[in-house]
Amino acid sequence: MTPIGSKDERIGLADAGALAAAIGRKSHAGKSVTLNAAMQLATVWACIRLTAQAVSALPLGTFRREADGGRTAVDDHALAEVLEVSPNADQTSLEFWEATVAWLISTGNSYAEKVEFGKRLSSLQPLASTHCRPVRLPSGELVYRVTDRGKSEDMPRSKVFHIKGFGFGGDLGLSAIANGAETFGAAMATDEAAGKIFGNGLSVSGILSSEQVLKADQRRDLKNAMLAYAGSTNAGKLMILEAGLKYQQMTLNPEDAQMLETRRFHIEEMCRWFGMPPIIIGHAAQGQTMWGSGVEQILLTWLALGINPICRRIEARIVKDLVPAGEKRRLYCEFNREGLLQMDSAAKATFLSQMTQNGLMDRNEGRAKLNLPRREGADALTAQTNLAPLDQLGATGGDASAARNALAAWLGLSGN
Template sequence: MSLITRLAARLPAQVRSAAYDIEKERRLSLSDGPGWSRLFGRTSAAGKPVTLDKAMQLSAVWACVRQTAMAISALPLAVYRKEGDGSRSSVDDRLAEVLSVSPNLDQTALEHWEGQVAWLMVNGNCYSERTDIGGRLSSLQPLPANMTRPIRNSDGELFYQILDRGKSEVLPRDKVFHVKGFGFGGDMGLSAINFGVQTMGTALAADESAGKLFSNGMQISGVLKAGQTLTAEQRQQMRTMLEAYRSSDNAWKVMVLEAGMSFEALTLNPEDAQMLETRRFQVEDICRWFGVPPIVIGHAGEGQTMWGSGVEQILIAWMELGLNPVLRRIEKRIQKDLMPRGERLSRYAEFNREGILQMDSKAKSEFLTKLVSNGIMSRNEAREKLNLSRRDGGDELTAQTAMAPLSDLGQKENQA
């Protein structure tokens, strides 16, 4: 961190703002290794550089990130207040509006959280620049996670460095909303792409090899043999002739051979080369890095179907072990950083997990019937789950009395 930033931390807010403007003009230097690595990625043992853009070209990476981001962003998010009797009530204030309706001038809440979760999946961190008015949150503007990183000065004070078009801007911690993914408790979460560089580099190399294999219609299916040494002119004529058989559009054409030339077929079996098996394993290996079951991205293991109760249990496990930890991270960071200090114990934000636990009509009917008949949920609450309007007299909790004592039978009719 530069001298300007260290001094700015000890200055009043008005002077500090001017110091940050000066610091913003500092450009990315050649000695800034982490900054350049974020731009150009890392090279795998397969010889392929792995960057965010390269990794997202892999269908498995794209699907893991997309499915997780879309599933979480589609869940309703609300702010609640704990009441003295143990119940809770929803809060409709500016913070709730920012989190669940309009986080900034350009985005809806769904678009904002979809982007934030996508960054969290690929980078292990997501950042937003926050604007406060009167000590209350006013907006959240997303920051590119691959261009943002936390840094500390010699006193241990936390700042955030943002690379913007070759320039470096430093923001204080109270201007940045930072959600960290899985890690070892430091200032940053761990990136699946950075640590999975070998897996994704191998997958990129395999995809490129497969593409080159099929770019030639002959697919290295054989060799031409001549009984004599060809001149340079004859070699050029042969190359020109072979051009007419390149690409898949010209596959299976009949080739006419002259001057004693013969064609010897070669076999290149994908199973023998393990190309198909390698690519199947890569999908499952990439899913491990992102904590997404292969079935979620449309990849069924050998012998596994895409339907049935087993798949349903896999999806429930994904919600519990994959999505729920991410949701809790976001909720706890909102409570810690966006709630006023004096209200953190009584207010909290929560995603509605029921939005992803959709059931068939029969299972849903049995589920709601059990809750209503056991006095856990009122009839009106059950109707709300079905998007039906409330009815008079439906707020009272009821329960089945099939096992009531014999002395109680008929008491209700007698009282009437």
Template sequence: MSRRRNRQKFAHAPANMTEQQIVAKDRRLMLQDGQAWASFAGFDNHAGKTVTLNSALQLSTVWACIRLTAQAVSCLPAGVYDKAEHDSREKVDDDLSDLLCESPNEDQTPLEFWETQVAWLLADGNAYAEKNSIGKRLVALQPMASSQCSPYRKADGTLVYRFVDRGKMEELPREKVFHLRGMSFGGDRGLSPIRFGAQSFGSAMAMSETTGKMYGCGLQSTGFLKMPPGVKLDKEQRDQLQDIMSKFAGSSNAGKLMVLEGGMDFTPLALAPVDAQMLESLRFSVEELCRWFGMPPIIIGHAAQGQTMWGTGVEAILTAWSTLGIDPVCDRIEARVKKDLIRPTGNRRRYFEFNREALLQMDSDAKAKFLSAMTQNGLMTRNEGRGKLNLPWKEGGDALTAQTNLAPLDQLGGAGSEGAQARAAIRSWLGIKEQDLSHEQA
């Protein structure tokens, strides 16, 4: 806060309040700051667990869903383009392109910045970044934690963003905030899957905790000791036996050799049906949590019952995830960049785009088929195809080529056909002249 704003605040404060008390009062959270309180208190659920972003991320399913999607989107190369004639485009190299594709701020690379934005978008339904400008030129996008920021409509309809910075509430005008919204029914905020899925997340957390305690108890739930008929232990003997058995309880004591004396016998117990059902419920919870993030379970390494981890079926699932999971996130970012960062400059022919073809980089077979189809059908030159493979330019490779196996019927067998050219080459190699061939046919 600037000194000028501080002087205005102190001028309207009671005379008996010190400067420290005024600042402390200004830093307090208000009751209407629901988003800030929710980040600390969590969301209610019948399992009785505190569901917050930090507690949800302790579930491996949540971590994997957010991490994989954020990494997949942020790894895509991006660029700023201008629409040209004949529906073509030209790549733009200006300050905005450098900001979005090279250095969004002083600390982050483009990959780190977009990974942060997508991670917040998936977890909270909203992602925020503060616009830093010098004059009218945008120079940086500084990420803001979505758990500490929320849009707010004033009485006159003006949209501002309330940001809690170290306990102090700041208000930023909408022109200063780059806001990515997730799925919603309208309004100024996207819907948070962790908030609306609190019941599913709370149940998964409760089952995970119960499973850990069950395995941590060791022998306590694995069997019991039987004494010979007619033998009865007194209190002192029971206490001694309890002390001895405690040395073998717990997963950290697994593998120790137990010595039984006095005719005692250890009878192991099988896993109780209710415990076995709970372990099965843990498998179901993985699929349940994946639904909240639109993630096919196979992507995070969880195969449903009867499903293998390899094959064409999994390949089809990966394609569906790219189409229904990755592409909508990219479209959402591109539309927001165009609306908030490009349109204010007045250039309506300019746009920002991720290159989805980069998803083929690790699939050599799919990439080979794609490049083959593009170059053999006249949609891409050979040098453009070599550029996709990071290979050097070759002379003569800038011409568009196409196969002629679908040539018109009136051109079949003509002088310019491949068959005629091949026959002429063979006759030349054998030394047969065209006039000699004509005399023989006559």
């Protein structure tokens, strides 16, 4: 890696993204929206966590395309060992992909340093997306600028595994948190306001009146005395007033204090930024229940439009950046989407039944998806024969016709 020289090069326009990630973007609500601040919102936490866990839990396999159009699972390739078993010395494959997807969803980009032994990939070391960004040098060369303990260094593109999120092309994916700063800032301000209301015992303000004009020191002493009645821990205390002072309390009912409608809107708005149906994170829209076939269709939509594009994005980048040049046409990695059916026994039983009964999968292939051992004689493709062309009805009788004729002969009905 090549260190950056002058101070201007270390802190310049090229590092604006890194500075913005650290300082955040100021919203009109007065809140600086950073990744850490946004993660304190339950909706943001749930959207990122559930998406990352759903993708990382899918089995990842390495395959080789065969000349006949089929494919063969590859277990002894160096790439399979890194991606499926041990990406690095510290993480399991699930932990690595979980972190990768979390960075991808939150910042729009995910980075990892490629460590090679000779020409063989030996590990992937994750890089924080807030401390790494692609930079185009004046020569047009693409490098990755990594900030570590106050120092910036450039890494060649051949050493970085970069997964880009949604964008309009270019070298960077777009960050949902950065572009949605107004939405997240407003939600942060609403939560803070609600917290302060509850902290004050649901008393947002009150009026303390007197027929006399108070001096400056009297006002100060009176303000300090009133602090003894502020806060939820002091709710219910008996207030003692003298010298003709009168207190008129202004209260909010609990529903108004929670700002239910505003907070409900913010939840749904934040979910839009992450492409997450609110029902997935446990938030039912107005008039919607948490159960039923409608919810099932929402889940399928999320899998098709939310999870699958992320998987395809990762799979394509693996082929482009990690598969050796001479094997890109044949070697590839793929997430097993059927892993999403593991918890739905009825859906999985229906799927396997249809695949085996229609000749698309033999019994042993179906047993393998249930982690059951192979059985002898279960390698043949089978299909139901209850439906057949009319001109083949007699030909399909086979053993059944012979059995019927034998029974008729035994009963003495063969001549009829």
